[in-house]
Amino acid sequence: MLQIIGAGPAGLAAAITLARAGRGVVVHEAAAEVGSRFQGDHQGLENWTTERGILDDFREYGLTCDFARMPCRDGVAFDAWGNRYEFHSESPLLYTIERGPGPGTVDSALLAQARDLGVEVRVNSRVRRVEGPAILATGPRAADAIAVGFHFETSMPDGWWVICDDDLAPQGYAYVLVTNGRGTVKSCMFSGFKREAEYVARTVERFQNLVGLEMRNPQP
Structure with missing residues (x-):
């Protein structure tokens, strides 16, 4: 089972790609909701x-x-x-x-697609250490x-x-x-x-x- 740390667009896109290739994937998101960092934000x-x-x-x-x-x-x-x-x-x-966890957002659409493909997305999941193959998709430290x-x-x-x-x-x-x-x-x-x-x-x-x-x- 491959672990992905971070359920932003990059992490979810990676999960979707791997799931379509037949890989088992678990995505860990530290926040309570996917996309909550950008609640209601409009972007280009x-x-x-x-x-x-x-x-x-x-x-x-x-x-x-x-x-x-x-x-x-x-x-x-x-x-x-x-x-x-x-x-x-x-x-x-x-x-x-629009970004965020609400209906019609990019975040919600990618989350729904990932779950439809069998990806397990765990919210409130802060990973301290990963065993086995993993993708870090949390963005830069600074x-x-x-x-x-x-x-x-x-x-x-x-x-x-x-x-x-x-x-x-x-x-x-x-x-x-x-x-x-x-x-x-x-x-x-x-x-x-x-x-x-x-x-x-x-x-x-x-x-x-x-x-x-x-x-x-x-x-x-």
């Missing part, structure tokens, strides 16, 4: 790097696409001086997806980058906005994603982690000024 599933779409990659690797998503063909970017750049693509630049901010309810239209400005996100970018009345605003920074609260506050204020960011019931 990038689709512009190659000519073939990311969903085609999912299907080739045998991974489910049975999760809610919104294709984003139009977006708005701002530079550090507030100049606005609108862009459009015939094919989706990204898909807005982050190279962090994305911090809020998810919220809103009456804003669906959309995707991004700002490249070190005053908001050192060496990174800040963004807002809105889908069906729910949104996420984040500062994705590659340095300055100790000042994250300051950068998030600046990010919220800048998006309020530039695009009329409106948040109800914001949650970190």
